[in-house]
Amino acid sequence: MNLNGKRIRVLGVIDLCVSQNERSQGLGSKLLKEVDAFSIGRNIDFHLLFADNMALYLKNGYKRVENRVKWLKINDELQMTNGIGHEPISEIMIKEVSEMSWDEGELDLLGYLY
Template structure:
């Protein structure tokens, strides 16, 4: 298998590539299909995996400041990590996450953040779950719903990159939940 990882700033993505991402995303998340390449908001950049030139894996990234406890951190939020069904279990998901980590280390990012119902891949790649009251901007179909407050402890996971510990306390996403 010849796999290639490429990073794209959002505004550099061609309409053909947006269509390929849309098709991949919709096939991987059948319950969250959209007529576009993103769910709620544009990612800042994407890390894409191509196998024999065909799009096989996607990881969108939101780079933002996010508050944990009493201070703000530079974070990369993971958006819509997905791999084409016929290419799964060959390490593409792991490779996309390790490329993200490399990017984060070079960029001085404090931690990686994601939300997931299933945790296996993330526990294997060094993430851990955290338990905290969270605040975020609700968005539905390009309309904001105001601030939502909830404990999403079963789903929120982090991987510390440029810091050794994360304070306890409420988590403010300072934006939408990716």
């Protein structure tokens, strides 16, 4: 990805799910600890995800950021590209896992919004 013209290396966390009858037992936090362990020594700057409910992620060291985001808009139903999205998004959560710090500004996903 690209943050304000600077290349960043991101591990995207997509669709972290715990069955409803298994929630509140620490499984989400265990999964996020596995993501942390996986990232060690892998040249990753940030973990990045989009969340409506941020409580689990805040509890596990993530922080909410708001950036103007650019991404490739894809219509999955029609299997076609609809153009480029470019707007502020406030549901972004990141965890810094290198010496690099996150900046406000423009985040180019260099692909689709996941």
